[in-house]
Amino acid sequence: MKIAVIGTGNVGSVLGRRWAQNGHEVAYGVPNPNDESISILLKSMGPNVRAASVKDAFQFGDVIVLAIPWKAAENILSSGVELKGKILVDCINPIKEGLKGLDVGLETSAAEKLAAWAKEASVVKAFNSVGSEVMANAVVASQAATLFICGDDLRAKKTVSKLGLDLGFEVCDCGPLTTARYLEPLGMLLTLLVVKEGLGSRIAIKLLKDKQGF
């Protein structure tokens, strides 16, 4: 397959390198194809990889992989590059500087609204990203599913965590209550997979962690 990768950061370099190893032809679209550091990087990826201008890379690829910062995306797509019939792979998370949130998206969450209505209580987001048939039996495909929780009160989270362990879940503390802005969409995603994509109600998410991650 002819693949254009736009972006030579962590994501772009790994994807292009690995696809090239699999025998795909990869062109990196870069501002200056003759740049020396780019040449060195791409040479390390072997004969299936070349540098090109952004315009030429779009021309070349059947698949265009966008591995660029969100703020650069509109300019590139509006610069007259060839788009007709191309497959654009969008790897972008439109994350604001300093991880302050998504630039396109949620400004609040149900959990934070609850906390505003119940100021005297400690709100913990939990059990919203697993279906009831998984709560009934948290072992799915012979593995314990992960329960994602978040909240601002550590003691409250410890308590809720214990309640999750009681049901056989592994528990992942996702930080402050604002993280509910991302756990709520996760609940939505699982719901869509069950209801719209026909995966059945015995699906669940497991967080995999390599040992060297600890």
Added chain:
Amino acid sequence: MKIAVIGTGNVGSVLGRRWAQNGHEVAYGVPNPNDESISILLKSMGPNVRAASVKDAFQFGDVIVLAIPWKAAENILSSGVELKGKILVDCINPIKEGLKGLDVGLETSAAEKLAAWAKEASVVKAFNSVGSEVMANAVVASQAATLFICGDDLRAKKTVSKLGLDLGFEVCDCGPLTTARYLEPLGMLLTLLVVKEGLGSRIAIKLLKDKQGF
């Protein structure tokens, strides 16, 4: 532990039943504690479970589990129930009727904006919910991580799916491009776990599926 469960739907009934089996005391807060169908349901859960008014259940529980529809939440919390020092467990996904989206949250996504700027191309959301060190080696904790993708063009998704398989991922088609509204927050969540919660960069999501789900 004393647990009040508000809501006797799928989620509320499973949680209360299972915690009661674990020896916790559970009170269900319901509009009418003497309702016959409620009595029958709760009796099936054994001696650790009782019915109560919503007000009494809030009084009783150290932990209050909200397993109610989003639209009912504000009224209940504003009705003068005891909240001081309580742990509120928010299981709610504020999902609109007909699964049309989240009532609190995203009205669009980066992927949909890209599609508007690149009308002649097929946009597929992919590779946004796995970090680059997982793209480099998709086997995490001895298991293949799941790659979530979505888009409106089936052929384009098939192509991108193949590219994910090439990297050793399992691939999960999450439906139309609008699902990027939920995949983008998933990317944000994973990023927070790596960066803010210190889980390291070798974490990934796996979708577990029981065989009976197919």
